[in-house]
Amino acid sequence: CAFLKKLKRNGDSALNICTWSVWEEERYPEGIKWKFLEHKGPVFAPPYEPLPENVKFYYDGKVMKLSTKAEEVATFFAKMLDHEYTTKEIFRKNFFKDWRKEMTSEEKSTITNLSKCDFTHMSQYFKAQTEARKQMSKEEKQKIKEENERLLKEYGYCVMDNHKERIANFKIEPPGLFRGRGNHPKMGMLKRRIMPEDIIINCSKDSKIPPPPPGHKWKEVRHDNKVTWLVSWTENIQGSIKYIMLNPSSRIKGEKDWQKYETARRLKKCVDKIRNQYREDWKSKEMKVRQRAVALYFIDKLALRAGNEKEEGETADTVGCCSLRVEHIKLHPELDGQEYVVEFDFLGKDSIRYYNKVPVEKRVFKNLQLFMENKQPEDDLFDRLNTSILNKHLQDLMEGLTAKVFRTYNASITLQQQLKELTNPDDNIPAKILSYNRANRAVAILCNHQRAPPKTFEKSMMNLQSKIDAKKEQLADARRELKSAKADAKVRRDEKSKKTVESKKKAVQRIEEQLMKLEVQATDREENKQIALGTSKLNYLDPRISVAWCKKWGIPIEKIYNKTQREKFAWAIDMAEEDYEF
């Protein structure tokens, strides 16, 4: 459809005109995700293989032979022995409770104290296994690789409408011990083995329905074309549903991704109005409206998440904007020469700490003081607000607007601005890429995408530094050689020595360039110590901005996106020209 393709090229939203994809030949009515879906079902975790006889478990110093079920769960713990969390009280308590459920009554009556359990022999056995796997011959490794490829080929793809699509996670999660992030009350609980009887298959009626493993039945086979998943089951820790879905490279995911950025671009058009509106609302007579307006200001300015309520005791204690509590902020009328500073300190998604001191407008500050009046530290800051109220309001301001759109919008617009600001036309490619990474980094910092500093960070920095030192020496040598060659040429005045000068010059230049590249690399790495760029790149930055930037400055797209990322963003690579504006 040439018309739609042109719309796409111009970056205009075809979505405003129709809700189906320009990639798809056929149109879908509202809510319909596909017409035909065929797949081979999931791959189950390999069955438990009992330990060899010579691997012993000891209870209270004495050898004890465990039943297969109890042994399996014991191996989960043994495999984690080196990990810090097996020392944690909650982890141990949860594990022991669930382990006991798997024991025979005899085992249950004997094994009453986890501290008397000795898993070290089992642990050593697994370590030896890991080691042996590493030492495998090339042929053996090749064989495993081929087996994996076979599995991928057989189960890793499906047919959705007229396309063969890659499946994201076709393997069922194996049983093990649950480890939540942060201080999770359920850490150590047994994540049970998923059986075909737990599995719901979703595919089209007229497709070849995947057969369950011999001797088993599916829980259900359904034909729901209003959803995108192929397989689902209910997980036993939180009771939530898990899905098998398509890879980000698929039409259905790509289209959704595109749509997400188009919504963010629509926000761009009305964000000024919305900002004026919430600034007005700071003065509202209604408490609810004021809270809503201050929360929205945080979401917009600081890219905070919406912050749904969570069930207490079921998950780690983390918050987002609407669920902030009084204890998470401190108000400083004056701090380090700045007025009206709010100090945030709370755990967000994945228990990542958000710590920030932000000067805010006086009205916001005064409102916060008001919201905190007569409250305990553990009380909600925005007691008249939740995500549902906020999102309903946002919906009124713009169709399709929700709290998370602000994160997408601010991330993408920041990238675009930073790229404009930081890219120096005279820079060479590595320096331009450094600029790109810095722009990316600005976004990651905004979104608080942190990572644990790599374990080998210091060492790797030192290695890089010594490389730089070596290169500097090499450069000094090359310069000396050039100098003497020049002197030589002056005396001799023949062609050969002139040529030598030229080649020495080139050598110096080459080394200078290499040195610069290394120094750029060092800067980049140092600045990136605790920052994770991947998440924003993958989820928040309109890929068309990056594609356009690459085109504009002649940077090969491979320098910015690796293979997987290029597959995910194929739609954008295909679509964006160098003049694309977010």
Added chain:
DNA sequence: GTGCCGACTTAGCAAACACATG
């Protein structure tokens, strides 16, 4: 409104892999 569920996106970490280096 509130609580709950279902579907989907977003997230950091660890294992696997690829590639450079000695």
Added chain:
DNA sequence: CATGTGTTTGCTAAGTCGGCAC
């Protein structure tokens, strides 16, 4: 060719948000 290092991929937990029942 082994080894070490940086990059990529896999894994799955943890969010968002809409819809439904009460």
